[in-house]
Amino acid sequence: MLEITLTVLILIGAIFTFIGSLGLARMPDFYTRLHGPTKATTIGVGSLLIASMIHFSTQEAGLSFHEVLVTLFLFITAPVSAHLLSKAALHLRTRSLSEPPPLVDATDHAGRNSPDSLS
Template sequence: MTHLTELPDWAALLVALLLLAGAGLALIGSFGLLRLGSFYERIHAPTLGSTLGIGCVLIASMLCFSVLESRLVLHEVLITALMVITTPVTLMLLARAALYRDRSEGDDSVPPPPAG
């Protein structure tokens, strides 16, 4: 019914390990989101977990379909590039917006803006 039965054992093992690593990293990021206290602490764990986790999943996908189709499949490179670029930019924009909000509200727990 599926072509995955044609995947060699070495490739199936490597794909399974990459998928488990990606899922584990995403899970660790989710736990970090739940466990950490402030917004500034919480923002890092899911960002790192999702970036590294999706990277492992996309590498597994590239390997699986490259082996099955006997040619190099690079569709996932675009997804990887977009994730690697957009996730940190989103993190930075969210952190700057929260920092601006906290400074305008007079929150003493955030550092003052740089002089100059």
């Protein structure tokens, strides 16, 4: 039963880590690339660390707390670093590809509607 639990946790961790890494490599712009490492990869590495904690706790006499500390620091630092990266990108005015085009005033300088306006 222990081997099945460890296998499932390792597979879940590997799949989430792969999906997060693939999202980092394949997403079109900076803001969408932040989602891969902060969401999926964090869950994947957390699952791998839980599997490691269970394995080494059953192999040795005591509990393994190294993985608990690494998991705690991972879940604290990943969202904070993503937030700081996005704030820096906003400060540098990094454009998003999914951003709508800027609104254009539909009136010309004389106050009349322009012929190409939708209204």
